[in-house]
Amino acid sequence: MSDFGSGTSTSEVIEGVDLKGKCALVTGASSGLGVETSRSLASAGAAVIMVARDASKLDTAVAQVRAAVPDAQLDTALLDLADLESVRAGAQTILAKCPSIQLLINNAGVMACPLMRTAQGFEMQLGTNHVGHFLLTCMLAPALVAGAPARVVNLSSAGHRFSAMDLDDPNYHRRDYEKWQAYGQSKTANALFSVGLDQRLQGQGVRSFAVHPGMIMTELSRHMDPSDMEIILAGRNIEDIGFKTVEQGSATSVWAATSQDLDGLGGLYLEDCHIAEPATPDNEAGIESYALDPVTADKLWQLSEDMVGENFNF
Template sequence: MSTPQTPIGSGFGASATAADVVAGVDLSGQTAIVTGGASGIGLETTRALSEAGATVIVPARDPERARRATLGIAGVEIEQLDLVDPGSVDFFAARFLARGRALPILINSAGIMATPLGRDAAGHELQFATNHLGHFRLVHALWPALVRAKSARVVSVSSRGHQIAGVDFDDPNFTRRAYDKWQAYGQSKTANALFALALDARGKQHGIRAFSLHPGQILTDLARHLSAEEIDAFDARDANGVPKVDPERGMKTPQQGAATSVWCATSRQLDGLGGVYCEDCDVAPIYRGGELRKGVSPWAADPALAERLWTLSETLAIA
């Protein structure tokens, strides 16, 4: 069985930073891959893992931009990767596997949010293709390296946005229903959580455990497709235009936003556990309502739906 969606009392909280949760953790000699690791919370995730001694591979569509962003962070390797291009994913994974490395940490942090309608070359809706299918394909391609590690964690950065919508299994690509950018985003973030649940069920016999998480509400480049009016509707900035920081209400700095990803990837408190959605550096409860919206919606923690998504994803992502 997967870990119950019940907090374990980690001792951390909403204000914890990535540096806090990795303090005392030694990752020397270990390799981590962080998609989206050159911007926003992904960059802070890369920084924290590096400071703990890991070699961090950051795959990016624009390697030169990623090199500039990670300049000065020790042990970072930049590689080319476009998540919506199956050939790019396969080529990246083949290069990694050819080096014979084990992969104890894979953090799927790259993503897009509330974009205009777009599609990949196969016709899949772009948020679903980027946030879920690309990472599904990447994990599939890197599987031998995850197994080689004998104890690996795959961490998928979801969002409280999953509460907007579950996965529409009859029309995931908006070919029949009208496109709504927030419904599409919510679907992709639910898919992140369900993917972790199904992956954990398959991986734990090989020592591979999977987690998903809500990092917090952080005003980063992820919001580049939103208008100023849309951002203001989230009450995310003060009167001077500065992003608000109120961790207990979910509004965090990038360093705080990276904390739960790093905690899921490294904490010994999670040894023997897996398949759960986390937030504020702890296992989250099932969301039953409430102003702060903390927790995971039942549709994103349902093993039957996780299996249904896995089957669909194999059909859509794996030739």
């Protein structure tokens, strides 16, 4: 579909793209992919709202972007995706700053943490990676519609292949907790949310995509130990793993947000700046059918509304 691939960087993707007059919002913007995604969008002229929960880290990230893009139009918003009240307050702050949004990149996440729970009692990975972003996105939907054509990019992962969505016990109240299974479930939820959101908002000019950024060593891996690396390596040498740089890892998010190749499309899972093929047992790439199933996407939407205690009728 494009001339890009796994080695493509954000600079290559954003070359020739003009985002002047557009507002972009990036969650998890205080480190790693979030900083680079913000820098890339700002370099093309977008006014970028960088969102994170730690004010000090966010200030440092803003300084990094300004150093790289001196004329960057940047603003910030603080919110904790693991606390729905914080999400609600942060969303109101964002709407006041930018009532019209063209690009929303739901980049923040947590991976392979011990069993922990959010402020409202959800399993931490599902609660942060999906539920918090679900509420934030739905609250920002009026601004996305006002800014149409608009795009929402949800960072999923090849880790979605670790687990389908368990709609009966999503928060591990009855089944034994396994951190990689829980991570996989949350990444499947990101892909399904992209399907459900696209179904509901495409008629109003808002399209949604899920993205696998690739394997990158960032703060996302802070909960990992040597045994976790053994799981990832699966008997291979580390030299055989195609780790990406942060610039390469952010490229598919930026491509999903800006590429004309994706005009008129949505509800898709993207990797290496391409639309992913169906997953096969002998290939680590690709998307499992359960992560794009529209029936499951609707069920997850209803479950998510129950979890946040609010209905969104778009």
